[in-house]
Amino acid sequence: MKVPPDFGVDDAALTNVTVPNDLRRVREPEAHIMSELKRCGYDDDTIFAIKLAFEEAVTNAVKHGNCNDRSKQVHLRYYVDPQRVVFMVRDEGCGFRPQDVPDPTADENLERPSGRGLMLMQSYMTKVRYGENGREVWLLKENPGRTK
């Protein structure tokens, strides 16, 4: 799937990286995104939000999507400029239906130990879009320091 048109980025501008299904192997592209955010002048709170959402997305891909299977891969696409950051994480699993994940903030779910990653991504990012039957997630964060 190409970058959603309302994310405001030319698909050809994205960087593409594929890594083995191992969280340690995601550190290099993550470090690159974080250094680009600093270079583009994003504030600490926004970088915290983006890092958290990125970590949740790749953890979901490695652990839930690819079921910790080391023979699978995680596919990343990303773009950073001073106005926005866009990233995509795709796994090679069976997919899932985000709407089937129960609301972790409902009283009856508050003490469930899992299920908070998706809502944190939703809370911290400007837009979150799923594709490929849930195997792919696109995230957009607009830089609040640059949003008019």
Place this chain on the structure above:
Amino acid sequence: MEQPSTHLKIKRAGNVSVVEFADRKILEEISIQEIGSELRGLVETEPGPQLLLNFQNVDHLASAALGMLITLQKKVQEQNGLLKLSNINRQIFQVFKITRLNRVFDIHDTAEKAMESFARV
């Protein structure tokens, strides 16, 4: 008494086990499992355990770590103990608020205030 651990610094203050995290980022699945296992080990060794988790060194937290804390809280409650959290920075406290877990955990601004609240029980 201080016990060896790769992820935790554990000290005893009266009846309270005071735990600080060695890692600034509690993100990795393996680390979270190891931390959870070490903390459960602390709780399981005594009835009515009193545990203070001091987050002063922590600046990133994954949702899996929140799950580990919930599991720990249940274990502490089963043992008729008390779990308190302190020194959570503004950004991480926001994560607790978004997930409404600030209503589930007994959170104090400082370790001193948390210790005073143990004394009041």
